[in-house]
Amino acid sequence: METPQVTIQLPARNTQSPFSHMRGAHVAVRVPDYEASKQWYMEKLDFRLIHEWPFGDLQLAYLAPANDDNFWVELLAGGQPEAGANYTDLDESLHPAGYHHFCIDVPSVDDTLRELSQRGVTLVGEAFNLSAIGKRLAFIADPWGNLIEFAEQLA
Template identity: 70%
Template sequence: METLHIPALNTTSPFASMKGNHVALRVPDFEASKRWFIEKLDFRVIHEWPFGDLSLAYVAPANDDNFWVELLGGDTPGQQPDYSDLNESLHRAGYHHFCINVASVDETIAELRRRGVTLVGEPFDLAVIGRRLAFFSDPWGNLIELAQILA
C-alpha cells in the first residue's frame, strides 16, 4: 500500500482561513429528502430556513458537527442521472459525489443494506490512496462515498 504524501500546511496563504463546511444538494422533494437523511443515515437537522420560494436545511452526521449537507428544495428541478454502475458515473462532467469517512466500510454497508439504501457496486480497496471505498445513492441519484482508512 502506498502512503499519501500530503504537502505541508500553508499558514501564510491569504486563504489560510478556508476550511471545508458543507456541500449542497438540490433535491426534488425537500421533506422526503430530509426524512431520508434522518431515517437512513441518522443525520440530524441542524437548521431550516426559507430562501425565496425554496426551503433549505443543514443536516449533519450523527456524530460530526464539522461537515454538513445543505438540502435545497422547492419548485421542480431537472432530473439527476440514476447510476447503478460506478464506472459509468465517472464519465460525466460536474458534481459527482461527497465522501464520508467511516470506521468500517463493510459494517456501514451492511447497515445501509438493512435499511434498504441503494448501493452502487460493491465495496473495494484502492491501495494507491490507502482506502476501502463504497458508493451508495439517495433516492434521487445523488452519490455518496464511504471511505475507510486501511492500516
C-alpha cells in the same frame, strides 16, 4: 490478500496565504422533495437536522452526521429541478463533468453497508479497495441520484 499501507505525504501548510483561514464547511445537494429528502438523510444515515429555512420558492436545511459537527449537507429543495441521472453502476457515473459525490469516513465500509442494507439503501456497485490511496470505498445514491461515498482507511 493484504493491502499495503499507503502514506500520503501532505505538502506543508501555507500559513502565509491570504486564504489560510479557509476550512471545509458543507456540500449542497439539490433534491426535488424537501420533506422526503430530509427524512431519508435522517432515517437512513442518522443525520441530525441542524437548521432549516426558506429561500424564495426553495426550502433549505443543514444536516450533519450523527457525531460530526464539522461537516454538513445542505439540502436545496423545491421549485422544478431537472431530473439527474440515477446511477446503478459506478463506472457510468464517472463520465459526466461536474459534481460527482461527497465522502464520509467510516471505521468499516463493510459494517456500514450491512447497516445501510438493513435500512433499504441500495449500493451503487460493489465495495472495493483502492491501494493507491490505501482505502476501502463504497458508493450509495440517495433516492434522487446524488452519490455518497464511504471510505475506510486500510491498515
